[in-house]
Amino acid sequence: MAEKLPSGEDIVSLVNLSEGQAVELFNLELQRVLNNIADVNSPAKARRSVTLKVTFVPDETRQVADVMIDCDSKIAGNRGVKTQVAMGMHHGKQIAVEGNINQGKLFEKEPLKPRAVKIGE
Numbered sequence: 001m002a003e004k005l006p007s008g009e010d011i012v013s014l015v016n017l018s019e020g021q022a023v024e025l026f027n028l029e030l031q032r033v034l035n036n037i038a039d040v041n042s043p044a045k046a047r048r049s050v051t052l053k054v055t056f057v058p059d060e061t062r063q064v065a066d067v068m069i070d071c072d073s074k075i076a077g078n079r080g081v082k083t084q085v086a087m088g089m090h091h092g093k094q095i096a097v098e099g100n101i102n103q104g105k106l107f108e109k110e111p112l113k114p115r116a117v118k119i120g121e
Contacts (some may be wrong), residue, residue, distance in 0.1 A: 033049075033050055054068070083098055
């Protein structure tokens with residue numbers, strides 16, 4: 001509950017600033033950080049942060065100020081993935097293929113063709 005002036009107006013606090021939008025912005029960024037922590041594609045031990053910035057710009061009388069509320073989060077990027085490519089020339093153009101081209105294929109890409117087999121002889 002916000003503290004009130006005798007005239008009934010709320011004294012500004014983080015909870016009621018901009019009708020609660022500061023807290024709402026913080027909660028949105030907090031959820032973003034929590035989702036990033038739970039994401040197995042991000043590094044587990046990376047630091048994350050939520051920053052709530054409230055900027056006051058007073059007028060010449062110093063009795064009124066415009067207030068800007070910004071909230072931002074820094075989250076971990078996705079973990080990198082490692083692969084290996086073999087490079088060489090193909091039709092006069094430098095190319096790369098994944099894996100070791102000198103190793104034979106484990107499974108043939110063409111399906112086996114049916115053939116007749118004699119049984120019982």
